[in-house]
Amino acid sequence: TITPRGDRRVVEVVPKAGAFIARRRWETRYPVALIEHVLAVKGEKSFLDEIARDEDPAYVEHHIRWDVFSYDAPESFAGARILDFGSGAGASSVVLARLLPDSARIVGVELLEQHVALAERRVAHHGVADRVAFHRSPDGEHLPEGIGQFDAIVFSAVFEHLLPAERRTLLPRIWAHLKPGGTLYLDQTPYRWFPVETHTTGWPLLNYVPDPLAHRLVRLHPRSAPDESWESMLRRGVRGGTPSQVVRLLGPDAALRLPSRQGVRDPIDLWYRVSASARFPAMKAAMRAGMRLVRAATGVVMVPSMALAIGKRAR
Numbered sequence: 001t002i003t004p005r006g007d008r009r010v011v012e013v014v015p016k017a018g019a020f021i022a023r024r025r026w027e028t029r030y031p032v033a034l035i036e037h038v039l040a041v042k043g044e045k046s047f048l049d050e051i052a053r054d055e056d057p058a059y060v061e062h063h064i065r066w067d068v069f070s071y072d073a074p075e076s077f078a079g080a081r082i083l084d085f086g087s088g089a090g091a092s093s094v095v096l097a098r099l100l101p102d103s104a105r106i107v108g109v110e111l112l113e114q115h116v117a118l119a120e121r122r123v124a125h126h127g128v129a130d131r132v133a134f135h136r137s138p139d140g141e142h143l144p145e146g147i148g149q150f151d152a153i154v155f156s157a158v159f160e161h162l163l164p165a166e167r168r169t170l171l172p173r174i175w176a177h178l179k180p181g182g183t184l185y186l187d188q189t190p191y192r193w194f195p196v197e198t199h200t201t202g203w204p205l206l207n208y209v210p211d212p213l214a215h216r217l218v219r220l221h222p223r224s225a226p227d228e229s230w231e232s233m234l235r236r237g238v239r240g241g242t243p244s245q246v247v248r249l250l251g252p253d254a255a256l257r258l259p260s261r262q263g264v265r266d267p268i269d270l271w272y273r274v275s276a277s278a279r280f281p282a283m284k285a286a287m288r289a290g291m292r293l294v295r296a297a298t299g300v301v302m303v304p305s306m307a308l309a310i311g312k313r314a315r
Helices: 032-042 047-055 058-065 091-099 113-126 163-175 210-218 230-236 242-252 267-275 282-297
Strands: 002-005 009-013 023-026 079-084 105-110 132-136 152-156 178-190 255-256 305-312
Touching: 002 113, 002 242, 009 032, 023 047, 032 047, 032 113, 047 058, 047 091, 047 255, 058 091, 058 152, 058 178, 058 267, 079 091, 079 282, 091 113, 091 152, 105 113, 113 132, 132 163, 152 163, 163 178, 163 242, 242 305, 267 282, 267 305
Parallel strands: 079 105, 079 152, 105 132, 152 178
Antiparallel strands: 002 009, 009 023, 178 305, 255 305
C-alpha cells in the first residue's frame, strides 16, 4: 500500500505468513512511478530495503561516512574521478554524490541492465545526474571499454559475492584502472576466519568447516534450497575474504592503509564505530574488547567485516 503524507509517501508491505521481507514499512520521497519501478526490479521482498539504501542515513551513508572518511576527508575528493564498481541499482553512487564535493565525478559499473536503468532514474530523481554516469559491464569480468582511469575506486559489499576465479581475474583488471597514488576502498565484506559466519547464515564455526561439509550444512539453513549448489552459495556471499588475500590479488604495488581520521586508529575501532549505533551496543563493546585481546595475544586482527583502504604505490 502507498499512502500520501505531505511531500512523502508511506509504503507498507504485508507478507504472507512465514514470508521473509527485508523491510516492511518505509516513508519515502520517491514518486509513485519510481516506487513501482523499484518494485518491478527488486520484487516485494526487498524493494523497500532498496529504497531505504539511499534515503536512510543509517544505511549506506553511515558506512561511507566511516569506512571511507575514516581514511580520507570528503574534501580530498574534490575534482576526483571515482569508480563505484558493482553499483547495483545506484544507491551507493547517489550517496557518494551527496557526500562528496560537487566537482567529484562518479562512474558506476554494473552487470545487470535492469539495475543500470533503475540507477539512471534514481540519480535523476535526486538531481545528481550531471555528476553520476552508469555503464553496463560487458560480462562481469571486464570493465567497459574506454572507461579510463580513476583517482579512487569503491568496492562496497561486492567482493564476497565474487566466485574464487572471478576474484583472481577481476581485481587486477580493476586495479589497473586506478591511478598511482589512488586508493581502493573495500568495505562490508565479511572476514573469512571470524568465528561466526555473519553474512549468509549467522552460524558459528561455519568459516572453519571444509567446503564440502559447509555446502551440506548451509543447505539446512531456512533461506537455502535443499538442492542449492555450492557455487550459488558462494555467489550469495557465504565465504568472505581477508586483507592479505585482497592485497595479494592486487599485486606488489598495493599497500594497506590504516585509518587515521574521526578518532579511528585501527580496524577494530573502525568496525566498532560502524556497528555500535546498531542493536546490542553492550555486546559489541564486549566484542571489541575481545578482539583487542586476540590481537594482543596473537597479532591477528579479527573483525566480523572488513573496511579496507588499499593505496597504489607508484612503480
